[in-house]
Amino acid sequence: MPLTPRRPRPRHLRAALLVAAAASVVxxxxxxxxxxxxxxxLFPQLGNPGYDVLSYDIGFSYSGDNSKPMEAVTTIDAVxxxxxxxxxxxxxxxxxxGVEVNGRPARFASAEEDLVITPETPVRPGEALRITVRHTSDPNAALDGGWVRTTDGLVMANQADAAHRVFPCNDHPSDKAFFTFRVTAPEDxxxxxxxxxxxxxxxGTRIVSTYRSSHPMATELAQVSIGRSAVLHRxxxxxxxxxxxxPAVDKDKLEPWLAKTPGHIEWMERQVGRYPFETYxxxxxxxxxxxxxxxxxxxxxERSLFVRPEFPAWYIDSVMVHExxxxxFGDSVSPRTWSDLWLNEGHATWYEARYAEEFGKRSMEQRMRAxxxxxxxxxxxxGPPAAPRAAEPGQKIGIFRPIVYDGSALVLYALREEIGTKAFERLERRWVRDHRDSTATTADFAALASRxxxxGLSGFFKAWLYGEKTPAxxxxxDWHTQAPKRG
Known part of the structure; x- marks a missing residue:
């Protein structure tokens, strides 16, 4: 039986086959x-090179059971x-x-704590990217951050590197982006x-709630609260x-503390200028x-902060001011690397201590001397404040040591003593104004303080931020340090 002659393939089909074959070879x-x-x-494998995230759009579907994984969709717009x-x-x-890149299916694989995506065609520099990942988000897996199960639902605690236990992301504070959250949950x-x-x-019997940020945000600062809660406005x-x-059952008990927030904000604004976001x-x-x-x-x-009788009022107030x-310091002006953490915690501890001194009669000088x-x-x-040592394996929040809290507030106290109160206050206001909605480094802070x-304050900052021993x-x-304890 004679073979049927093959018709020549159309030119565009041959071209498509050649492209597909080339992509397969690559x-x-x-x-x-x-x-x-x-x-x-401190976290060498955190974050990823080659792109800049512009925004996240993240959807969760919550069943009402905080022990079950949620279906989720994360869409990332990047360049x-x-x-x-x-x-x-x-x-x-x-x-x-499943994963799509610019609307086309993409292959994917896991490599340790990375999701590695291979798009159909390589990405060119400057190309707009829309990456869509359909995935689950598991509250049972949050052993070292991410989702926290509460008595009636869930909240997030992503610091320092746990946002990627909740949703796919470029999980490093140097890549801030805008966020939209869409959460589907039962109507109650x-x-x-x-x-x-x-x-x-x-x-039907479910509500889709959508929230959007007006300012860029680091992934570690993302928050979604799901529960039987009361929302109180002022x-x-x-x-x-x-x-x-x-918690709805506690709203009356907690109201005296919540009513203090406007005063806390007014006090902070007198120190460093207008509150930097759209709501608090x-x-x-x-x-x-x-x-x-x-x-x-x-x-x-934590609820316990406000209901445990052993915590005095001045202490609770000062913790509220710290956050x-x-x-x-940390949210609007975010650290470029996690070694710049002292700029976050040192400043928050500084204003916590200032507030406790003014309203709780707790001496700042005594606290700094101690x-x-x-x-x-x-x-x-x-390690020293600006060169902390990495945490032990499995103890990633171990970078939050005393040296980045009171030890770093001590650096700010020394700086105020060195340059004078008026210059120090100008520095604080300029710092948060000049770097609003961005990231900054220890070197940036030292340079601004010098200006x-x-x-020239390079010697001061080198000794105070990087020295093994605390300078005079x-x-x-008359202030003296104690010898470190051994063991």
Whole structure:
């Protein structure tokens, strides 16, 4: 039987086949997926090179059971900064169902705590990217950050490197972006997130709540509260909207503390200028976390802070001010690397101590003298303020040591003694104004301090921020350090 003659393929079909074949050869030639990072001194594999995230749009579907994984969709708008054959995202503790890049299906694989995506065609420098990941988000997997299960729902605690245990992202504070959260939950569940509500849509017995941020945000500051909560509204300085989120059963008990927030904001504005975001609020969770957290526009607190009788009022007030102060120092002005953490915690501790002195009669000088005595021991245990040692394996929040709190506030005290109160206050205001909605480094702070004081301060900062031993305190020759404890 004679063979049927083959018709020549159309030219465009032959071209498409050639492109597909070439792409197949390139894909086959790529090495196995590997995790990447941007080389942060404390978290070298955190973050990813080659692109800049502009925005996140993240959807969660909550069933009402905080022990079950949620279905989720994360859409990332970004721009490439390099040619990329693969795109790495930080993501762990979830199952990925599918990935698209610019509307086309993409292959993907996991490599340690990275999701490695291979788009159909390599990405060119300067190319706009829309990456869509369909995945689960598992509250049971949050052993070292991410989702925190509360008595009636969930909240987030992503500092320092746990946002990628909740959603795929470029999980490093140097890549801030705008956020939108869309959470579908039963109608009897309250959802609140960073920013302000922009929509609420009913779907049968479920509500889709949408929140959007007006300012860029680091991934570690993301917050979504899901639970049987009361949302209490009040007005702050200059008409600032304040919304507090508390367990519904505790709203009357907690109201005296919540009512203090407008005054806290007024006090902080007198120190450093206008509050930098579109809203603020206190989120009180029924969970034992062991910490409070400055999630952007909605600070997270443990319920126990406000109900345990052993905590005096001045202490609770000062802790509330600490997290509020972070909205200038850490949230609006974010650290370029995690070694710049002292700029966050040192400043928040500074204003916490200032507030306690003014309203609680707790002497700042006595607190700083006590910190000075312990400072050499803190440096020996964790490194100097601007060159902290990495945490032990499995103890990633171990970077939050005394040296970055009172040990770093001590640096600010020494700086005020060195350059004078007026120059120091100008420095604080200029710092948060010049770097608003961006990131900054220790070198940036030192340079600004030198310009404002009219003096070269490189020697001062080298000794105070990088020295193994605590320098002499300006103006206090009678202050002495204690020998570090061994063992």
């Amino acid at each position: 894909a086959a030639a790529l090495p196995a997926p590997v995790p990447l990072g941007i080389g942060d001194p 490439s900064t390099d040619a990329l054959e693969r795109i790495n995202l930080d993501f762990a503790r979830g199952t990925v169902h 569940v309250t959802v609140v997130a960073n920013g302000v509500p922009v929509a609420g849509e009913r779907q 007005e702050g300085p200059h008409g600032l909207p304040i919304r507090d989120v508390v 609020g206190v989120l009180i969770a029924g969970a034992e976390t062991g910490f409070e957290l400055e999630t952007q526009t909605l600070s997270l607190f 509020l102060a972070h909205h200038w 910190a000075y005595a312990l400072s050499d021991g803190w440096r020996a245990a964790g 404002i004081s009219g003096r 305190m300006p103006g206090h020759p």
